[in-house]
Amino acid sequence: MAQYLISMYQPDGVVPPPEVLAPVMAQLGVLTEDLKAAGAFVFGDGLTDASSATVLKAEEGDVLITDGPYLEGKEHLGGFDIIEAPDLDAALGWARRFAEITGLPIEVRAFAGFAG
Amino acid sequence: MTADALDAVFREEYGRAVSIVLRTTGDLGLAEDAVQEAFAVAAQHWPDEGLPQHPGAWIITTARHRAVDRFRREAARGEKEAEAALLRAASEPEPDPFGDDRLRLLFACCHPALAMPARVALALRILAGLTTAQIASAFLVAEATMGQRISRAKAKIRDAGIPFRIPPADELPARLAGVLAVVYLVYNEGYSAGLGAPPARAGLCAEAVRLARILRRLLPDEPEVRGLLALMLLSEARRDARSGADGVLVPLDEQDRSRWDASLLAEGLGIVKVSLGRGLLGPYQLQAAIQAVHCAAPSPAATDWRRVLRLYDLLAEAAPGPVVELNRAVALAEVAGPREALDAVDGLPLAGYHVFHAVRADLLRRLGRTEEASAEYAEAARLAPSAGERRFLERRGAELDA
Known part of the structure; x- marks a missing residue:
């Protein structure tokens, strides 16, 4: 059994109106329940706005702190889930539901398993 | 036992061997390494000792032993993994009778x-x-x-x-x-x-x-697998007739049909016949069926264009797209005339595709619109991906003036 990171990328500063957002959040809630029922859920949540991020970088013995986010761009990581899945096909099956519900680009990556 | 013979065994057996050894290793890279080592051993022994009775089985057995040896050697992989691999290797039935x-x-x-x-x-x-x-x-x-x-x-x-x-x-x-x-x-x-x-x-x-x-x-039961095979066989059958002695493209209606490969043709036509008997055709089967109509015609004039057009109608439903519309228009020109065909072709979003311009050129020529035809032949020649096609299109363009 491997663990996969399912990342959702969303455009900065675009907050859908409640009548759009509410059903999406409800469906994501159902999906989370399904993940839990299947024993696949590890962790998942949405992130606060990317503009609230803080970036640290070690430089010449000091650690520089700057107002984030680290990567410039119009889209940022908006939230993620960590799931357990036997293989990529199973992970893609879950990720497909995230894509259908949110309409956002969804990225799937396997964890390397360093943590054992 | 020549290098060529070894190469032939390699091509024939490599994929099967890797797929079977993969069951022992669980890792594609390791399976490939093991099979390649087995072929290296074969290259040392076979030239003197001759081919074993079942070269493929020999390769698989040797590769499996290599893979297991490697698991044993590499302590880093851990005893458990090595044991699991040994167990898989030992408990395996005769490899892959169905090619799974x-x-x-x-x-x-x-x-x-x-x-x-x-x-x-x-x-x-x-x-x-x-x-x-x-x-x-x-x-x-x-x-x-x-x-x-x-x-x-x-x-x-x-x-x-x-x-x-x-x-x-x-x-x-x-x-x-x-x-x-x-x-x-x-x-x-x-x-x-x-x-x-x-x-x-x-x-x-x-x-x-x-x-x-x-x-x-x-x-064996997947119709589209047969369809694709038939489509490629019927295309391969005409490969040699497709180019003249000077390397210039010879279009279908000018090909010497006696140069078509009879055995590839028979095999392709045979597959299409079975497919048509079963109904419900997918895109590859339909394309094969269209090629079969061309191939079965004893001469270009004897081509059953109505049948070709009907098959293109089905194909446009099964796999809609501008290239299908373009090819359908070629059949439409034979059934309904070049004007209807030109109407069907105009506006297709294929401006970068040489065949689009070649088809338009031919239709314009048949409508007597020589100047426009000439420009289209030139554009088609400019976009043509091979010298043989380019020279054919240039020649067609030059014939307009003659």
């Missing part, structure tokens, strides 16, 4: 999570047993580039956890379509290189046919 192992491997190599060029390279490398150098020269890229592409794809299979399995029934049609697309892309790559291409590129056509034959053996 190779199918599992094929579906992994053609997984939609891999980029198309990577799928093509993996299929040729692992299933068809081509060397990295051969694939690189066929696709006109540096060997190092192709090597990188292949190793990156293999790393993704391992790291992302792409499974080695035959997709469940509900996913099979879509996944199989993906596999067939890889095979057809290999064919088209060789075909479009076409006239006067280096042998490695032209050889891609034969490799695609070989992959399709393997697929048909593995999935």
Whole structure:
């Protein structure tokens, strides 16, 4: 059994109106329940706005702190889930539901398993 | 026992051997290493001792032993993993009577999570047993580039956890379509290189046919597998007649039909006949059926264009797209005349496709609009992907003035 990171990328500063957002959040809630029922859920949540991020970088013995986010761009990581899945096909099956519900680009990556 | 004979065994047995040894190793890279080591041992022994009775089985047994030895040697892999591998190796029944192992491997190599060029390279490398150098020269890229592409794809299979399995029934049609697309892309790559291409590129056509034959053996009941095989066979049958002594393209209606390969033709037509009898045709079967109408006609004038048009109507439903509309228009011109065909062609979003301009040129010529036809022939020639096609189109353009 491997663990996969399912990342959702969303455009900065675009907050859908409640009548759009509410059903999406409800469906994501159902999906989370399904993940839990299947024993696949590890962790998942949405992130606060990317503009609230803080970036640290070690430089010449000091650690520089700057107002984030680290990567410039119009889209940022908006939230993620960590799931357990036997293989990529199973992970893609879950990720497909995230894509259908949110309409956002969804990225799937396997964890390397360093943590054992 | 010559180097050629060993090479032939390699091509024939490599994919099957890797797919079976994969069951022992669980890792594609290790399976390939083991099979390559086995072939290296074979290269030392076979020239003196001659081919064993079953070269494939010999390779598989030797490779499996190598893989198990390696597990034993590499303490880093841990005792447990080595034991598991030994156990898998010991408990295995006779390998792969139905070819399921190779199918599992094929579906992994053609997984939609891999980029198309990577799928093509993996299929040729692992299933068809081509060397990295051969694939690189066929696709006109540096060997190092192709090597990188292949190793990156293999790393993704391992790291992302792409499974080695035959997709469940509900996913099979879509996944199989993906596999067939890889095979057809290999064919088209060789075909479009076409006239006067280096042998490695032209050889891609034969490799695609070989992959399709393997697929048909593995999935004998899949109609689209047969359809694709038939489509490629009927195209291959006419390959030699497609170019004149001067290397210039000879169009279908001017080809010397006695130069068509009778045995490829018979095989392709035979498959189409069976398909048509079963009804419910997919895109590859329909394209094969269209080619079959052309191939079955004793002369260009005897072509049953109405039947061709009906098949294109079905194809436009099964696989809609501008290229299908373009080809359909060629049949429409024969049935309803060039004016209707030109109406159907105009506005298709194919301005960068040489055949679009060649078809328009021909229709305009038949309507007596010589000047426009001349411009279209020139544009088609400019876009033509091979010298043979370009010279044919230039010649057609020049004939307008004559």
